[in-house]
Amino acid sequence: MMINKAYEIYLTLEKHLQKRSVEEYIRDVNEYVTFLNENNLVISDFNITDLELYISRCKSRGLSSYALARKISSLRSFCRFLQLKEYRNDNPSTFLEQPKKGTIYPTVFSEEEVDSILELIDLSKPIGIRDRALFELIYSCGLRISEVASLTMESLFLNEGIIKIRGKGDKDRYVPIGDAAIYWLDVYLKDSRPKLMKSSCLSTFCFLNNRGQVLSRKGIWKNFKALLQKANLEGKVHTLRHSFATHLLKGGADLRSVQELLGHADISTTQVYTHYNTNELEDQYRKYHPYEN
Template identity: 45%
Template sequence: MEDNIQDYMHFLLVEKGLAKNTLESYQRDLKNYSKYLQKVEGISTFSEVTRGNIVGFLGHLKNQGKSSKTIARHVASIRSFHQFLLREKTVEQDPTVHIETPKTERSLPKVLSLAEVEALMEAPDEGTPLGLREKAMLEILYATGIRVSELITLKVEDVHLTMGFVRCIGKGNKERIIPIGQTAMNILQKYLEEGRPQLRSSKHRDESLFLNHHGKGLSRQGFWKILKALSKKANIEKDLTPHTLRHSFATHLLENGADLRAVQEMLGHADISTTQIYTHVTKTRLKDVYSKYHPRA
């Protein structure tokens, strides 16, 4: 069973080109699944699996207190895995055919107000190389809406200040060219001229755009720590994550009349239905404004 999972992971990596985090999520789900099948159901090969075994596993997850969103993700992982086994002729039938995906409530993303964005942008100390780096990272995130995984993998060559855009590689190794505004360009130029040269190490020669104090590319965890510290400094009470800036980027664009398709392109969403959640956010915010300011609300 372990070999089957590894074959599938190889397929996702080589054929599908999925991102590392996505691959780890698939692998984690399938390991939980195979562990349950072996220990609880007494199954040693995936060809023995029935619909009842899968329903039992989903019930097991529910009893563990897993959310409907987590269970739905497991269903998607298991379904695509069994479809792979069927195509490879490892099994003769797909037991997931009549398995229904649990309905999940789509929660609206948290968004910063314009005042909170301003406070966050003012938090870094531009008088230091690390402060310049922090300010440049925040401005790029808010200016482009890129994911934190895309931010930390940016190379110096991916920034084109004269043309006013950033090139990033997103999910599925898809390239996106995203415009950046003058504010972001100015701080990025300052970071490249005054901040990055002081952080760069002659020993490592790392070409990552954003470096840590050792001269190496900044890690995801490193950025999380920086963001938490800056959020506290800016007195932002919301639970701020790197994705909050991505959500704020999309919401503020739509609130100011941007086209949904253009926002979809910049965010790198394969399906516009993913982007449409931000239209619900803007409607909710409009209702809040109405309720607060209309004399007869």
């Protein structure tokens, strides 16, 4: 078995990484293997100097510290794999320095912008009702695009006002649904979804395309991009998730609760959203404090 394929199996079955993460790791490692081949090096012989030379070349291409940090993480993972599976006896990445990643604050929509996006959806067709329910749900529950795409009918508990989400690492969490999302989901499930269903393709997934098959991540992204163009706004589907977290914290929710709702393993990932509240507090201070006027 080729090493790259063995590494892919290792990431998927032993490390339980999501498909997208596996693809990123494999892409980084393939790029490094190409570098080795160009320099007449093999997997069993490269050393820390070779790793540092490769990273130096990546830096010369103008990669951000975030991109460099990801490549180094990929190389470290690959080297651990090589040692673990006895392709080599040592781990040359042990002393590879990790660059500090600058804090990247996510883009968010204002509450008014979220409303304007949702109001632009054409409700005259079943796919319009579907999209209204879909994007209402993403914003109401702070879902990742992969989570909403894989949502099944058996994961909906509308009478109880909750849904079960299968998140990263195949971890389940239960998330409450807002009234608006419940309303549009009910309309979609009773009226529009039956019209999208095909007798030859009885899907258990909640959101379907016009062929009766599961609505793909690409399809969700494409439909949302069209809405953003109409609204003259910049962002992604994931921006609705960022907005969900930011608006909750702005409204007074505690950080730990937002962490649980988002399915973050580490609260430091959630803390990035407090940046907006800090900025708002500063604006309010400068606006109303008597010594600032």
